[in-house]
Amino acid sequence: MPFGLKNAGATYQRLVNHLFAPLIGNTMEVYVDDMLVKSRTADQHIPNLSAMFTILKQYKMRLNPTKCSFGVASGKFLGFMISQRGIEANPEKIQAILDMTIPKTVKDIQSLTGRVAALTRFISKATDRCAPFFKALKGTKRNITWTAECETAFSELKEYMGRAPLLSTPEHGDILVVYLSVSASAVSSVLIRSKDNAEHLVHYVSKALQDAEVRYPDIEKLAFCLVVSARRLRPYFQAHTIHVLTNQPLRQVLQKPETSGRLVKWAIELGEFDIHYKPRPAMRGQAVADFLSEFTKPQASAATQLITEPNPSPIQDQTPTENTLDLTQPLWTLFVDGSSNAQGCGAGLVLVSPDKVALEYALRFNFQASNNEAEYEALLAGLRLAKEMDARQIQIFSDSQLVVHQVNQDFTAKDASMTAYLQHARHLLATFHAHSIKQVPRSENSHADALVRLASALEQGMGRHIHIEFLAQPSTQAPLICTIDHSPTWMDPILQFLQNQTLPANPAEARRVRHRSARYLVINGSLYKRGFSLPYLRCPTPEEGHYVLREIHEGICGNHSGAGSLAHKAIRQGYFWPSLHTDAQAFTQKCDKCQRFANIPQLPAEPLTAMVSPWPFAQWGLDLIGPMPEGKGQVKYAVVAVDYFTKWAEAEALATITAARIESFVWQSIVCRFGIPNSIVTDNGRQFDNAKFKQFCSNLKIRLCFASPAHPQSNGQVEAVNKIIKKTLKTKLDKAKGCWPELLPEVLWHRIAFGRHHTGARSLTVASPLFTFCRCVSVFLFSSVLAVYWSVGCDNERSMMIDPKACFSRTFAVAA
Incomplete structure (x- = not known):
């Protein structure tokens, strides 16, 4: 070449x-x-x-x-020394760093950082070690500020490079281990392999945090560190099983849909790898000496400082004994308080994580409760929240003497209500590895007390900054449960793996389940299929899936669509199961009305004709349907209008089809609702091609276009909608043909909510007319009965997950 x-x-x-x-x-x-x-x-x-x-x-x-x-026996390859011992850094590059004098100019520092960048895979926490050099580069380009911190970092770097570690090469079948570490300005990780009961270094990774990354919460920084490691070490992650050793609830955070949008994207990105999260054991090797702590500089939030700084005595002075709590393990702290007064009953709690991140929670009761019952409700709500956050041991502080002493078995619960609450509290406390509950004065529980005052106060005239959840019934009141026996389904192995990490005994089946589980997650005990875009798709049981298909096919929003269209609608409404298309085809084949009234194609297919509309509601197609069986009010015609851009349809039943009725329909249903259109396309009927209607369009500056008599496809958009309306009315009414005017709005609802010419996967336009116009989706009966999580975009790039059933059943809810 x-x-x-x-x-x-x-x-x-x-x-x-x-x-x-x-x-x-x-x-x-x-x-x-x-x-x-x-x-x-x-x-x-x-x-x-x-x-x-x-x-x-x-x-x-x-x-x-x-x-x-x-x-x-050894040689240089791609800038590294390769030998039987492993991979070593190039001695010439190391010597170039050792021979450097103290930098005096910007070019000297840039030369130093460039030489370090060539050896980052050998340097533990390279970004943290070079952070003082990067600070020295800030400011003017002519002068640098070489501080004592830079001098110390320069000396430590030379000392470290004098004993540069040896890298090991993993073999096929090795399980690789990742340790993560987060500092105030960088994230770092180390990839190691275990052999002969010893840890051997494979690769170091380090990255500086930029702009918004610095403001991530600590747990998100830890997840970001894992994502950076997976991107840089992709060949290792693809070829080996990875064990991430961490004491933080990283797996739970990545699998929760209430997390931020970036965490969802990271979870999908990591889903392709075989990653397992395990607690950290005692570290042995020198390669991980710098990774003893996952958070080298934890930052306390303002909410936590509000709790700990004014009155540190609850945590410092009343430390539980060592036989109750293991102080070497992560410890969660819970402050609870309850109140009952004439204005209402409520509870407030503050849960503080081991990283000093405070979670505020307020509840308002929709039932009457005494002060002691409110205190117990606060305790139970806090324990449930801690359990959801996967807390292992918890330290509880409450200002209720009765609750604390009853839980500690110092007092006896004689009242039936207190006995029920006490049993419920002990049952929840038994799920933790260790716990401790202490009484504190109300003055030292001011944060939780402020939350309970907010929850129990009247709502009128209050500007609320804390979300309040409404509790419908006491926690001790057992819900009515109807037991239904379900046969085994395809979801059982995936649920068992995601919830309990249990795999089938067959290795091939276990591998298949682990691979499939990467595309699913569990929300409140239900299985959802994840994808590259929200919403998540609910995986129903066979009974629920049959109900969804029946409601979409022949319910109040159904139009007896075909098998492909039916399956596509189910997916668009937030449902998925592997045999969806097969079940949809079997369902439509058993439908009597579909077999009797289905369209039979008689003409060969023709190429699509492009119809251009510059903006929504700029061009409408207008046509008539009828005569049809006479209905209530002697109506036997219908006028139909369709927007060429959004495919939005409007229709009205008419007794007569005069020019005055058409003019009234255009004025009321199009102009007054969507504005004056640019053009209207009609056929050559006398109702449209007359002086009165032409004058009406001319006064409004509407261009009136007529389709060719020999080519009705020129107004094919409205002709297609007419065909859909007539077919839907025919299949819904069967022999009761005179009721079509009452069902016409229902058919239009289906048209607007579900869509286009073809509602299946063949359609060129994926969005429905309602979504194209309003950027929202319609809620149907099966969507509110079976909870589906929808995505609502927020300004802070987070996704708020809404359960329609919960939103309609209570005033306001916030997932903890």
């Missing part, structure tokens, strides 16, 4: 990959013009070299003898 071509390197690499394909990965590694022949023993080396030279001779390629080395 001639010099100067940009693709010369890639073309040459493609050539050598083709030539040495049988040897690459076994006895040879090739990168452009760097070729490495490797052998485990000296006896194998000569045949391996012979195989390479045979290929070179066959394709008439030559090597430069002055640049070749043969029979060496």
Whole structure:
């Protein structure tokens, strides 16, 4: 190839990959013009070299003898020293750093950071070590400020590079372990492999936090650290099982749909890898000495400082005994308070995580409760919240003497209500590994007390900054449960793996379940299918799936659509199961009305004709349906209008089809609701082609267009909607044909909510007319009966997940 071509390197690499394909990965590694022949023993080396030279001779390629080395135990490849011991840093690059003097100019610091960047895979927390150098570069480009911190970092860097670690190469089948660490300005990780009960370093990763990344919560920084590691070490993550050792609830955070939008994207990105989250054991190797703590500089939030700074005595002075709590493990702290007064009953609680992140929670009761019952309700709500956050041990502070002493078995519960609450509290406390409950004065529980005052106060005239959840009934009142026996379904293995990490005994089946589970998540005990865009798709049971298909097909919003359209509608409404298309086809085949009234194609297919409309409601198609069976009010016609852009349809039943009735319909249903259109397309009927209607359009500057008598497809948009309306009315009414005027609004609702010409996957327009016009979806009966999580975009790039059933059943709810 001639010099100067940009693709010369890639073309040459493609050539050598083709030539040495049988040897690459076994006895040879090739990168452009760097070729490495490797052998485990000296006896194998000569045949391996012979195989390479045979290929070179066959394709008439030559090597430069002055640049070749043969029979060496170690050598340089791609800038690294490769030997039987592992991968070492290039001694020349290390010596270049050791020989550097104290930088005096900007170029000297840039030279230092550039040399460090070439060896980052060998340097633990490289970004943190070089942070003082980056600070020195800020400001003017002529002068630098070389501080004592820079001097210390420079000396420590030289000392570290003098004993640069040796990298190990993982073998097939090895389980690799990842340790994560987060500092105030960077995230770092280390990938290691265990062999002979020892930890061997594979790769270091480090990245500086930029702009908004610095303001991420600590748990999101930890997730971001894992994502950065997966991106940089993608070949390792794809080829091996990864164990992430962390004491933080990282797996629970990545699987919760209430988390931020970026966490959902990260969870989907990590879903392709075989990642397992395990607690941290005792660290042994020198490679992970810098990763003893996951958060080197934890930042306390303002809400936590409000709790801990004024009155630190509840935590410092009343530390529980060591046989109750293990202070070496993460400890959650809970402050609870309840109140009952003439204005109402409520509870407030503050849950503080081990990272000093405070979660505020307020409840208002829709039932009457005493002060002691309100205190118990606050305690139970706090325990439920801590359990959802996967807390293992918890320290509780309450200002109720009765509740604290009854839970600690110092007082006896004699009242039936107190006995029921006490049993419920002990049942929840038994789910924690360790717990401790202490009484504190009300003055030291001011934060929870402020929340309970907010919850129990009247709502009128209050500006609320804390979300309040309404509790419909006491926690001790058992809900009515009707037991239904379900046969085993396809969801059972996936649910068992996601909830309990249980896999089938068959290795092939276990591998298949683990692979499929990456595309699903569990929300409140229900299985949902995740994708690259929200909303999540609810996975119903076979009974629920049959109900969804029946409601979509023949319910109040159904139009007896075909199998493909029916399955596509179910997915668009937020439901999914693997046999959806097969079940939809079987359902439509059993429908008597579909078999009797389905369309029978009689004409060959023709190419689609493009119909251009510049903006919504700029061009409307107008046509008539009828005569039909006479209905109430002696109506037997219908006038239909369709917008060419959004496919929005309007229709009205008429007794007579005069020019005055058409003019009234256009004025009331189109102009007064959607504005004056640019043009209207009609056929050549006398109701449209008359002087009165033309004058009406001329006064409003509406261009009136007539379809060719010999080519009615020129107004095909409204003709297609007419066909859908007549077919839907026919299948819904069957023999009761005179009721079509009452069902006409229902048919239009289906048309607006579900969509287009074809509502199936064949349609060119994916969005329904309602979504195209209002950017929202319609809620149907099955959507409110079976909870589906919808996405509502927020300004802070978060996604608020709404359960329609919960929203309609109570005033306001906030997921904890």
